[in-house]
Amino acid sequence: DAGVTQSPTHLIKTRGQQVTLRCSPKSGHDTVSWYQQALGQGPQFIFQYYEEEERQRGNFPDRFSGHQFPNYSSELNVNALLLGDSALYLCASSQTGTGLYNEQFFGPGTRLTVL
Amino acid sequence: DQQVKQNSPSLSVQEGRISILNCDYTNSMFDYFLWYKKYPAEGPTFLISISSIKDKNEDGRFTVFLNKSAKHLSLHIVPSQPGDSAVYFCAASGAWGTDSWGKLQFGAGTQVVVTP
Numbered sequence: 001d002a003g004v005t006q007s008p009t010h011l012i013k014t015r016g017q018q019v020t021l022r023c024s025p026k027s028g029h030d031t032v033s034w035y036q037q038a039l040g041q042g043p044q045f046i047f048q049y050y051e052e053e054e055r056q057r058g059n060f061p062d063r064f065s066g067h068q069f070p071n072y073s074s075e076l077n078v079n080a081l082l083l084g085d086s087a088l089y090l091c092a093s094s095q096t097g098t099g100l101y102n103e104q105f106f107g108p109g110t111r112l113t114v115l
Numbered sequence: 116d117q118q119v120k121q122n123s124p125s126l127s128v129q130e131g132r133i134s135i136l137n138c139d140y141t142n143s144m145f146d147y148f149l150w151y152k153k154y155p156a157e158g159p160t161f162l163i164s165i166s167s168i169k170d171k172n173e174d175g176r177f178t179v180f181l182n183k184s185a186k187h188l189s190l191h192i193v194p195s196q197p198g199d200s201a202v203y204f205c206a207a208s209g210a211w212g213t214d215s216w217g218k219l220q221f222g223a224g225t226q227v228v229v230t231p
Contacts, residue, residue, distance in 0.1 A: 004158070033217065042119070042204050042221030043159070056217050090158055092219075103149070104219060106158035 004107035025093030032074040121222035134192040138205030146210035
C-alpha cells in the first residue's frame with residue numbers, strides 16, 4: 001500500500017521565480033493538506049483540498065495557491081518566491097467522512113531552497 | 116500566535132527508562148490531539164491521538180494523557196528504545212464543523228535522544 005508521495009524531493013529556485021510541488025495521497029484518501037515547515041519549527045498549515053476545492057486555508061498570502069485533480073492528487077504553487085519561502089513543504093492526506101476526526105498522514109516532503 | 120507549545124526543545128533519556136514529553140495549548144476549541152514522530156529527511160509519522168472526551172489513550176509503549184482543565188497533554192514512552200530517538204511533535208485541531216477542523220496546529224517539537 002503506497003503511502004503519501006511527493007515530488008520533487010529537493011528544489012533550488014531564485015527569488016521571483018515560481019514553483020510547483022506535487023503530491024499523491026495515500027490509497028483510499030480523498031483529502032490533501034499542505035504544510036510549510038521552516039527550520040527548527042513545527043509544520044504550519046497552508047491549505048486543504050477536498051473535492052477539488054480549497055476547503056480550509058491558513059495564514060498564507062495569495063502567492064500560495066493549489067489545485068486538486070479528480071484522482072485526488074494535488075499541486076502547490078508558489079509565485080514570486082521570496083528567500084523566506086525556503087522550507088520543507090509537507091503534504092498530508094486523510095479520508096473525509098470516516099469520522100469526526102481528521103487523522104492526517106504525511107509524505108516525506110519537498111525541500112525548497114530559494115537563493 | 117503560537118496556540119500549541121512544546122516548551123522543552125530537547126530530552127535525553129536512558130534506554131529502558133520512561134520518556135515524558137509535554138505539550139500545552141491555548142485554544143479551548145481544540146478537540147483532537149495528535150503526536151507525530153519525525154526522523155531527519157522523512158515526513159512526520161503518526162503515533163497516537165486522543166479526543167477531548169477521553170483523558171488517556173494507550174497504544175503499546177505509547178500513552179497520551181489529556182488534562183483539559185489545564186490545557187495540557189503529555190506523551191509517555193515506556194520503555195524508551197534507541198529507535199525512539201527523533202523529533203516529536205504535538206498537534207491539535209478543532210471539532211468537526213469548527214473553523215479549525217482539519218487544520219493541524221503543531222508545536223515546535225521536542226528532540227528526544229535515547230542513550231544506551
